Amino acid sequence: xxNKYVYVGILLAVILAVSAGLTSLYVHRxxxxxxxxxxxxxxxxxxxxxxxxNVTDACGGVRLQNLSEPQTGCLHDYQLTSEDxxxxxxxxxxxxxxxxxxxxxxxxAKEYPDLTVINACEGISLTEDNAHAWMSMELYKEQIRNIxxxxxxxxxxxxxxxxxxxxxYIREIEDLQQEYQDLYASVSGTPVVLFHEAxxxxxxxxxxxxxxxxxxxxxxxxxAGEVAQILQVIExxxxxxxxxxxxxxxxxxxxxxxxxxxxxxYLDALNRGDYEDKDSYLTHMRANxxxxxxxxxxxxxxx
Numbered sequence: 047x048x049n050k051y052v053y054v055g056i057l058l059a060v061i062l063a064v065s066a067g068l069t070s071l072y073v074h075r076x077x078x079x080x081x082x083x084x085x086x087x088x089x090x091x092x093x094x095x096x097x098x099x100n101v102t103d104a105c106g107g108v109r110l111q112n113l114s115e116p117q118t119g120c121l122h123d124y125q126l127t128s129e130d131x132x133x134x135x136x137x138x139x140x141x142x143x144x145x146x147x148x149x150x151x152x153x154x155a156k157e158y159p160d161l162t163v164i165n166a167c168e169g170i171s172l173t174e175d176n177a178h179a180w181m182s183m184e185l186y187k188e189q190i191r192n193i194x195x196x197x198x199x200x201x202x203x204x205x206x207x208x209x210x211x212x213x214x215y216i217r218e219i220e221d222l223q224q225e226y227q228d229l230y231a232s233v234s235g236t237p238v239v240l241f242h243e244a245x246x247x248x249x250x251x252x253x254x255x256x257x258x259x260x261x262x263x264x265x266x267x268x269x270a271g272e273v274a275q276i277l278q279v280i281e282x283x284x285x286x287x288x289x290x291x292x293x294x295x296x297x298x299x300x301x302x303x304x305x306x307x308x309x310x311x312y313l314d315a316l317n318r319g320d321y322e323d324k325d326s327y328l329t330h331m332r333a334n335x336x337x338x339x340x341x342x343x344x345x346x347x348x349x
Contacts, residue, residue: 083107085201088137090148091121092318093180094166094193098141099324100215101194105204112321119293119317120178120244122263126150134158139200141193143167145177164196178244180316182251183223183331187216222328226335232343237283239276241290241298244315248334249289257283262294273301280306287341291315311337 085108089095095112102108111133116124121143134140134154142148144167154161166189167179179185194212198205234253240246243261250256258279260272279285285308290299292312299310314330323329 083203084109085139085204086137087111087139087141087197088113088133090140090142091116092119092321093316093327094141094143094189095321096319096324096327097166097180097186097190097193097215098197099321101190101197101208101212103211103324105207105211108201108204115318119315121147121149123149126153131157134161137161139164139197141166141196143177143179143189145170145172145179146175147177162196162200164193164200166192168192173246173250176243176246178247178315178317180327181244182247183219184251185247186327187219190216190219218328222332222335225332226339229335229339229343233338236287236342237285239280239285239288241288241295242313242315244291244317245289245313248313252338257285260298262291262298264294266294268298273298276302277305280308287311289313309341311341313337 087098087102087108087110089098089110089112091113095110098110102110113130113133114127135158137158139162140154141164142151144165151163154163167177169192170179170185170188172179179189190212194208197208201208230252235255237255237257238249239257240249240259241262243259246256246259258276260268260276262268280302288299288302288308288310290296290310290312291314292299295310295312299312302308303310313334316327316330319326319330
């Protein structure tokens with residue numbers, strides 16, 4: 047009888063040990079599965095981040111981060127930092143604007159050959175080497191669709207939610223287009239001078255004629271000949287307005303106003319802003335359009 051109790055005790059101990067092992071294995075596998083469902087998405091810079099933030103809005107398990115802030119807002123000649131490389135080493139997906147604006151993509155492909163890269167400008171017809179597609183609301187909608195489609199291919203479990211979010215965001219952009227649909231008739235054909243290539247897309251979307259482009263940044267050295275040429279264009283083309291970015295165009299804008307009396311509108315290139323504000327694009331594009339309307343639409347005061 048004693049041996050029987052010993053045998054039963056040993057059997058129970060074995061059962062408990064096996065059960066504990068199986069429970070531990072289940073918990074481990076469940077935790078591993080949950081971790082595998084998490085998606086780390088990195089974007090290249092601000093306008094791509096805002097688009098991706100809207101597409102991934104309320105998608106549980108998606109972590110969205112952006113590379114280090116470039117000083118200029120855009121990525122021309124941007125050099126990746128060690129923090130950028132460390133962040134990309136944790137990424138499942140890297141979303142870029144494309145169009146050549148991220149000059150470091152070849153380095154990323156060599157360092158992380160298995161990293162999924164979504165090009166927001168894929169299939170979009172760009173103006174020469176100008177990659178500022180987000181400044182056209184029509185092209186920006188195409189970028190949103192590219193981001194949505196790329197995320198859906200890489201992460202089928204959330205595909206429907208990405209599509210729902212993208213549709214919602216595109217409808218909001220279309221509402222903004224509808225709000226300013228009358229602006230085209232008012233400003234179409236108006237000659238403008240640009241001090242930032244990003245505004246080329248905005249001007250073209252509303253039918254304005256780009257009489258001259260002087261792309262200013264922190265390294266741009268403007269010659270006396272270029273200034274004389276711009277002054278001549280303003281006079282001969284009867285240009286009523288210059289579109290400039292205040293950060294790099296203020297000094298030149300002030301000079302042009304003194305020399306010609308022309309109005310300089312300091313527009314937002316939408317390449318920097320609040321990362322917590324998913325409506326940033328809509329808010330600041332509306333401000334741009336309202337500024338253009340106030341200066342170039344003779345009926346704006348009646349609205």
